[in-house]
Amino acid sequence: MHDLIIRGGTVIDGTGAPAIKADVAINGSVISAIGDNLGPAREEIDATGLLVTPGWVDIHAHYDGQLTWDPYVTPAGWSGTTTVVVGNCGVGFAPVRPxxxxFLIQLMEGVEDIPGAALAEGISWEWETFPEYMDALERRSFAIDIGTQVPHGAVRAYVMGEDANVKEAGLDDIQKMADIVKEGLEAGALGFSTSRTTLHRAKDGQVVPGTYAASDELFEIGRTLGQVGHGVFQLAGDYVPEEYEIGWMKALSREVNKRVLFSMVQSAGDPDQWRRLLQAAEEDAAEGGQLTPMIAPRPVGLLLGFESSVHPFLLHPGFVALHGLSVDERRAALRTPEVRESILNDAPDFSKADGLLAMFTVGFEQMFPLGEKPNYEPAPEESIAARAEKKGCTPQELLYDIMTSETGNLIYLPMLGYVDRNLDATSELMRHPNSIYGLADGGAHCGLISDASIPTFLLTHWARDRTRGARIPIEELVENQTRRTAECYGLNDRGVIAVGMKADINVIDFDNLEIHEPKMTYDLPAEGKRFLQKITGYHATLCSGQVIYRDGAPTGNLPGKLIRGPQAAANLNQAYETGLVS
Structure with missing residues (x-):
C-alpha cells in the first residue's frame, strides 16, 4: 500500500530522457516506484492527459525577508517551484547588528525594489549571526524548501560598519569576514554571494558593500568554500575590466575547486560581451574549471504602468499633482479628460535624457504593450513607436490610453536580453551546455518586474507557443530547471523523478497552461505593493510527497523545510531497508 500514486501521466523525469507513460508512487517524502500496476494507494491523483515533472528548482530568488512572514513564499509555488535559493547578489538580512x-532594509529596497516599509513591518528580527538567521527559518514551516547563501553586503556591514560600501577592507577585516562566511557555510548555507555591478545601489544611491572589493578579499572569503567542502560563489557583475574580472573568477574556482556562478545577460551597451563570457566559460570547462554563467530565459524587462515604480509620466507635473490621492482615487482621476489633458500637455523636456531615464520616458521603440495574454517576444512593428505612427497619434497619447485601460494596461520595456528584438540570442544561451537557468528574481523588483513565472514560461513559450524562432524540446527545458539547477547547488536528492528521490512533483495540464497578465497588489506588510501573476494549468504540486497546491489553490500543507548544506543522492539500499521503497 503506497501513500500516493500519480496514475496515467506522461512522465518527463528531469534527466533529458524522452517522456514516457508511467505511474509514480510515493511513500513518505520519497518516490517509491515508477511503472505500471503499482498496486493500491491511500490517495491517488489522476494524471491522464497531463504531464508529470519534477518540481522546479529556482536558484535565484530574493525572498530573504518574506520568509519570516509568508509560509507559502508566494508566488513561487504558483508556478510549480518546490525549492528556492535566496541570499543572491550580495544582499540579505544576516548577519546584522541590532x-x-x-541599513540592510534600505540596501535591499534599493537593489531589489522591495518596499522598505513592508520589510520594516514584516521582518521579525530574531537573529544577529547568520547561523541564528538559519535557526529562525528552521523554526518555521513552509510550503516549499528553502536554501540560503551568505550575502557579502551584510557581512561587510557587520564587520566594517555602515560605510562598508566605501571603505577598503584591511587584513583584519578580511579575516573577520571570512570567519563569518565559514560559520554560515558550516551551519548549512549553500554558498556565498556578492555584487560587482554599479546597477545595484542602495536606496541612498551607494553601491552594494563589496562592489569594488579587491581580489585578496574575494579570495580569502572564497577559500572558506574549500575549507568547509561545499558551496557556490555567486555574483552579479559588469565584468569590467573584463580580462581582470574573468581572470580572478577562474583562478578562484580552480584554487578552491568550487563553482563560480556569474549572472550573464545580453546588454545593449556591449551586445557581444555575452559571447566572450560564454567562450571564457567554455575554455574554463575544457580545462576542468567550474566557471558557470547563469542566464535568464526571457528578457529582463520592466513593467510600466501608472502604479509601477517608474513609468513614462512619472515626472509630468499633472501626475505629480495626484500623489496625495489614494490608489482608487488616482485610478479614477487618470481616466478623466481633464487629467489626461493636463498630463499630456505639460511634459518635462526629456530631449537630453540618457540612461534609464531616457528608456522609460522616451524609449518608445523599446516599449511594447504587454497585453492581456503577455507577449514576451514582441516584434519591432508592435512597439509603441510603430503603433503610434500607424495610428496617427503621439507615442505619449497611445501610452496613456493603454495605461488607463481596465485590462492589458501594462507596457513592457525589455532592458536586457532583447538587443536584436527577438529571443534568438537567449535561445543560444539556454541551449549552451555550460549555462544554468536562473535570474527569475522571485520576491524582488516588486514594483517593476514579475519574473517568478519564468519556470512556467519555459513550457508555455519555449516548448509550445513560440512563433518567431525555433522551440526547445520540453525534456531539455525540464532538465535544465530541475536536475541541473539542483545539482548546481549540490541538491542531489531532488530534480529527477526516480525511485528513492525526493517526491517534489508537478502535475501539469500542458495544453491549458497559461501565464496571465501581472496585476499590482497591495498585500505585503504595511500595504506594500508588488506585481503578482496568476498561473493556471498546474493540476497539482507536491513537495516532499505532500500536495501543496491543487489547481492553483494552496492545500494548507506545509512540508517545506530549510535546507542545510548539500543533499546526498538517493540511497536506495537505505530506502529499501526502511520500507519506503518496494
Missing part, C-alpha cells in the same frame, strides 16, 4: 536593521 542598530543595522534599517
Amino acid at each position: 542598530d543595522q536593521h534599517d
Whole structure:
C-alpha cells in the first residue's frame, strides 16, 4: 500500500530522457516506484492527459525577508517551484547588528525594489549571526524548501560598519569576514554571494558593500568554500575590466575547486560581451574549471504602468499633482479628460535624457504593450513607436490610453536580453551546455518586474507557443530547471523523478497552461505593493510527497523545510531497508 500514486501521466523525469507513460508512487517524502500496476494507494491523483515533472528548482530568488512572514513564499509555488535559493547578489538580512536593521532594509529596497516599509513591518528580527538567521527559518514551516547563501553586503556591514560600501577592507577585516562566511557555510548555507555591478545601489544611491572589493578579499572569503567542502560563489557583475574580472573568477574556482556562478545577460551597451563570457566559460570547462554563467530565459524587462515604480509620466507635473490621492482615487482621476489633458500637455523636456531615464520616458521603440495574454517576444512593428505612427497619434497619447485601460494596461520595456528584438540570442544561451537557468528574481523588483513565472514560461513559450524562432524540446527545458539547477547547488536528492528521490512533483495540464497578465497588489506588510501573476494549468504540486497546491489553490500543507548544506543522492539500499521503497 503506497501513500500516493500519480496514475496515467506522461512522465518527463528531469534527466533529458524522452517522456514516457508511467505511474509514480510515493511513500513518505520519497518516490517509491515508477511503472505500471503499482498496486493500491491511500490517495491517488489522476494524471491522464497531463504531464508529470519534477518540481522546479529556482536558484535565484530574493525572498530573504518574506520568509519570516509568508509560509507559502508566494508566488513561487504558483508556478510549480518546490525549492528556492535566496541570499543572491550580495544582499540579505544576516548577519546584522541590532542598530543595522534599517541599513540592510534600505540596501535591499534599493537593489531589489522591495518596499522598505513592508520589510520594516514584516521582518521579525530574531537573529544577529547568520547561523541564528538559519535557526529562525528552521523554526518555521513552509510550503516549499528553502536554501540560503551568505550575502557579502551584510557581512561587510557587520564587520566594517555602515560605510562598508566605501571603505577598503584591511587584513583584519578580511579575516573577520571570512570567519563569518565559514560559520554560515558550516551551519548549512549553500554558498556565498556578492555584487560587482554599479546597477545595484542602495536606496541612498551607494553601491552594494563589496562592489569594488579587491581580489585578496574575494579570495580569502572564497577559500572558506574549500575549507568547509561545499558551496557556490555567486555574483552579479559588469565584468569590467573584463580580462581582470574573468581572470580572478577562474583562478578562484580552480584554487578552491568550487563553482563560480556569474549572472550573464545580453546588454545593449556591449551586445557581444555575452559571447566572450560564454567562450571564457567554455575554455574554463575544457580545462576542468567550474566557471558557470547563469542566464535568464526571457528578457529582463520592466513593467510600466501608472502604479509601477517608474513609468513614462512619472515626472509630468499633472501626475505629480495626484500623489496625495489614494490608489482608487488616482485610478479614477487618470481616466478623466481633464487629467489626461493636463498630463499630456505639460511634459518635462526629456530631449537630453540618457540612461534609464531616457528608456522609460522616451524609449518608445523599446516599449511594447504587454497585453492581456503577455507577449514576451514582441516584434519591432508592435512597439509603441510603430503603433503610434500607424495610428496617427503621439507615442505619449497611445501610452496613456493603454495605461488607463481596465485590462492589458501594462507596457513592457525589455532592458536586457532583447538587443536584436527577438529571443534568438537567449535561445543560444539556454541551449549552451555550460549555462544554468536562473535570474527569475522571485520576491524582488516588486514594483517593476514579475519574473517568478519564468519556470512556467519555459513550457508555455519555449516548448509550445513560440512563433518567431525555433522551440526547445520540453525534456531539455525540464532538465535544465530541475536536475541541473539542483545539482548546481549540490541538491542531489531532488530534480529527477526516480525511485528513492525526493517526491517534489508537478502535475501539469500542458495544453491549458497559461501565464496571465501581472496585476499590482497591495498585500505585503504595511500595504506594500508588488506585481503578482496568476498561473493556471498546474493540476497539482507536491513537495516532499505532500500536495501543496491543487489547481492553483494552496492545500494548507506545509512540508517545506530549510535546507542545510548539500543533499546526498538517493540511497536506495537505505530506502529499501526502511520500507519506503518496494
